[in-house]
Amino acid sequence: MWNTNNMGNKLKHIGVLTSGGDAPGMNAAIRAVVRACTHYNIKVSGISEGYQGLIDNELRGMDARSVAHIINRGGTILKSARCQNFRTKEGRQKAHENLKKNNIDALVVIGGDGSFTGASIFSSEFNIPVIGVPGTIDNDIYGTDFTIGYDTALNCVVEAMDRIRDTATSHNRLFFIECMGRDSGFIALNAGIAGGATEILIPEDNKSIDDLVDKLKSSRASNKTSNIVLVAEGDQLGDTFKLAEKTEKLLPEYSIRVSVLGHIQRGGNPSCADRVLASRLGVSAVEQLLAGHSGIMVGVQNSSVTTVSLHDAISRKPGIDTDLVHVADIVSL
Template sequence: MKRIGVFTSGGDAPGMNACLRAVVRTAIYHGIEVYGIRRGYSGMIHGDFCKLESHSVSNLVQKGGTFLKSARSPEFMTKEGRQKAYEQIQSAGIEGLVAIGGNGTFTGATKFYDEFGIPTVGAPGTIDNDLFGTDYTIGYDTAVNTALDSIDKIRDTADSHDRVFFIEVMGRDSGYIAVPCAIGGGAEIAMIPEATVTVESIIDKIKIDWLHAKTSSIVIIAEGEVEGGSTKVAAKVREALPDMDARVTILGHVQRGGAPTAFDRLLASRLGIACVKGLLEGQKDVMAGTINSKLVYTPLIDTIAKKKEISPEYTRMIEILSI
């Protein structure tokens, strides 16, 4: 293998630049040319490639976002779009790909491999930490710490004004951000897609807390929670408890940005190296990840299809620590 391509796709995650840096420098170390593909699959379709040298990725390890940009590409999800991308890859002489992203990225990558046989190794870059085949994804640790910093500040206000705050964190299909934020942020309740927590149970919990002279509370809600998100949940609770001073804070995209933590920089660098190593060793259609601190390769189809469960120990911890 003499030439590879690397791209980031889907939502950005802190540490993607560190992973790109590791891919580029590992490829060059092994005498392989590496081309960056700008704006993910969209750039692949339009041939938006650039040759990357060691200096191309200087001063990036500490920066959030992705210098190759990211975009979602409905066109790539069509057979015609993937055919265009393949023709561009062939024209550029690219023999293998490193795909940095999450579920959508890997869904596209495995379809592309099935149809055209381009060897692809993925690096899990998503703040949601919801990919099967790795204990941690690139950007997750940073997102949790960013959210926790905001929650700590909000708790000061909640305590000062005897308020209940409903704080919405990211996690459309996963409570992996919400659960550690609830434990580390001292929240009374966490509502996540994986577990049923009803509005009625929140109302009952707040009533009990009032009886025990607890005057402020924090409720962490994952954005994909089945009750409808923080605004709807807060409205229902206010209706049942009109004397309660309740506020809603949606943390939103602030969780995606910022400099990656030391953990994310190390993980991203390790997985970037592993992606190139995997291509050199003949790995195809797999994701590089870590399980129990050991490097593993998991078929991309498994990372998409298999469910990564949250340990019930963590949800139990919230219940115990919130009394």
């Protein structure tokens, strides 16, 4: 429990919004923010559809009961949207006017790096206290070991791999499975190890099609009965369907199929880990504001809640774990 004697007494009303792509656990984070505000006797308003709702003045008061029974739900009850208008000074000015109209003193923004970029600019322009909460399945935010939604997305990919492997084994087929990861391979690398992929293709690892073919030849020579290649959507070898076609031409003995998991990775009930993480970070966001802090993101490192500046969260990227790449190469024999 925080020492409330150290908290500022000027904070009376907090706004909370979700922005960018939805992630399982966002509702748990909203719930934690609202109930932390209730605990500390602070008024809280939910802002619909991210920054667009702030511009359109789509706000509603929330209390502990209004967030009942949402911790287990995927998506976001506040809804989310990408807002081009907020990229303009005029749009942000209108958003600021609505904050003043509703007497909102500070914001909690749940989202990814794009959301944090908007929050950082908005905060500096109008001197509005802002705390970021990392909600994105990609886990590509600097300053936290895990982002809200990542664990659930991982479990979704691994479950899909397990199901597809049944078909791959039954028909001696090679499957290319594409998972999300436009700019990072965190999902593909970890799910690939857990799901027993023969090869994992991620943006951070410059594997060529020759490397892939050599690995598949070796696998076939060792009498492996099923093969799965897990591909992050942003891998440098390009379109997964075209990659599968090239591979089939080079290895005609394989019957190749492609499965794109797409947006099913975003949906579904959040895992226990994501619910707990979201709860911890939502409460911490409110307490950071009460302590007079702004322009930071709350995260978790080495099992402890920590903070990092929004600038660092935006401008720096977490590196891929090279030890895991090494492990993947060994266990995929």
